[in-house]
Amino acid sequence: MVTEVLTAHQLKKEAPVFGQWSFNDHEQIVFCHDKDTGLKAIIGVHNTILGPALGGTRMYDYKTEWDALNDVLRLSRGMTYKAAITGLNLGGGKAVIIGDPKKIKTPELMKRFGKFVHTLGGKYYTAEDVGMETSDMDTVREVTPYVTGISESKGGAGNPSPVTAYGVYMGMKASAQFAYGNDNLEGKRICVQGIGHVGEELVRLISEEGANVLISDINEERLHQVSTMYNAEIYRGKDLYAEMMDIYAPCALGATINDETIHKLKAKVIAGAANNQLADENTHGILLQEKEIVYAPDFLINAGGIINVFAEIEGYGREQIINKTENIYNTTLDILNKAKATGMTTNAAANSIAEERIATKKSIIDL
Ligand code: NAD
Numbered sequence: 001m002v003t004e005v006l007t008a009h010q011l012k013k014e015a016p017v018f019g020q021w022s023f024n025d026h027e028q029i030v031f032c033h034d035k036d037t038g039l040k041a042i043i044g045v046h047n048t049i050l051g052p053a054l055g056g057t058r059m060y061d062y063k064t065e066w067d068a069l070n071d072v073l074r075l076s077r078g079m080t081y082k083a084a085i086t087g088l089n090l091g092g093g094k095a096v097i098i099g100d101p102k103k104i105k106t107p108e109l110m111k112r113f114g115k116f117v118h119t120l121g122g123k124y125y126t127a128e129d130v131g132m133e134t135s136d137m138d139t140v141r142e143v144t145p146y147v148t149g150i151s152e153s154k155g156g157a158g159n160p161s162p163v164t165a166y167g168v169y170m171g172m173k174a175s176a177q178f179a180y181g182n183d184n185l186e187g188k189r190i191c192v193q194g195i196g197h198v199g200e201e202l203v204r205l206i207s208e209e210g211a212n213v214l215i216s217d218i219n220e221e222r223l224h225q226v227s228t229m230y231n232a233e234i235y236r237g238k239d240l241y242a243e244m245m246d247i248y249a250p251c252a253l254g255a256t257i258n259d260e261t262i263h264k265l266k267a268k269v270i271a272g273a274a275n276n277q278l279a280d281e282n283t284h285g286i287l288l289q290e291k292e293i294v295y296a297p298d299f300l301i302n303a304g305g306i307i308n309v310f311a312e313i314e315g316y317g318r319e320q321i322i323n324k325t326e327n328i329y330n331t332t333l334d335i336l337n338k339a340k341a342t343g344m345t346t347n348a349a350a351n352s353i354a355e356e357r358i359a360t361k362k363s364i365i366d367l
Pocket residue numbers: 160161164193194195196197198199216217218219222251252253254273274275302303305
């Protein structure tokens with residue numbers, strides 16, 4: 001979500017679009033408006049050097065249009081890095097639709113949005129994000145082929161969450177290998193915070209390997225279900241961050257690693273699905289490094305979902321999806337080793353590998 005709100009004065013005088021704090025050499029920003037359906041959307045195409053920009057559409061009741069703009073700029077940039085580090089021939093993009101989905105989302109609005117996506121001629125592919133359902137992507141598909149994440153019955157790759165969980169599992173095992181010299185999770189005390197679509201599948205995978213699983217969620221019913229199914233212990237204490245554990249897997253919210261929690265953490269490894277786990281990428285990345293906590297960059301290990309939707313564009317099947325997701329293990333190890341060798345934080349090491357890949361491709365294109 002938006003992390004900084006500028007004052008009206010700053011916005012007007014100093015920060016029209018190209019001066020926004022979140023603007024990062026984006027290639028194209030498309031403002032879409034339709035009076036009849038009430039559509040107000042922004043499509044951010046950050047970078048298409050590696051391939052067409054792919055990223056979901058988020059529908060959210062933003063406080064101001066500036067918040068929406070900053071969100072789409074920040075999120076589309078993040079997608080460029082996620083695709084690049086995962087080795088996909090994809091660029092980064094994202095779209096936001098302004099408004100409460102429960103109040104203004106209609107099939108007509110989604111189709112109108114799809115027509116705007118279509119005008120980009122395949123430079124941007126959309127998908128599902130917050131406030132969207134698979135059925136909305138099916139509606140968009142009626143007016144443009146440049147959409148992924150559609151129903152399996154309509155030729156889509158289906159629910160990405162199990163693939164995301166598998167990638168997190170791979171990243172976790174690679175991090176364990178780096179931290180303990182062995183990637184076997186048997187007997188490790190692992191806390192999964194958030195046992196939703198991704199978290200539950202992760203609990204299944206690590207339980208099968210014999211981990212000692214601790215689960216936390218605000219949904220009591222799910223806690224009961226998942227605990228019964230996988231014999232996982234429910235966390236009932238008052239301060240999860242101070243709990244003794246080997247591995248912490250944030251799978252609920254972003255920014256759980258922050259000024260308040262970071263000093264309490266006892267885990268040796270952090271590897272989870274949530275986006276933007278570090279409240280501040282720089283300062284908290286450095287603090288984790290100082291505490292010798294191995295942090296698997298979130299945008300790398302939660303990339304299973306994007307691999308899954310990319311398969312729709314490339315038309316490849318289950319086996320290739322799984323192979324690419326398994327490769328998250330090798331990439332995670334490469335990044336952790338690079339960070340150790342260079343003294344960079346793991347996040348910075350991941351960013352630099354992504355940037356190198358884009359720069360190499362650009363130099364070929366520019367020849
Ligand atoms: P989800 O909504 O299915 O599950 C989230 C779970 O977290 C829910 O069970 C919810 O009750 C719980 N939760 C919310 N607040 C909590 C709190 N304060 N403490 C403990 N639990 C809390 O979401 P998901 O699809 O499983 O995604 C989980 C995370 O992974 C999200 O941050 C998402 O952005 C990220 N992610 C998901 C995918 C995917 O394929 N689904 C891909 C990439 C990243």
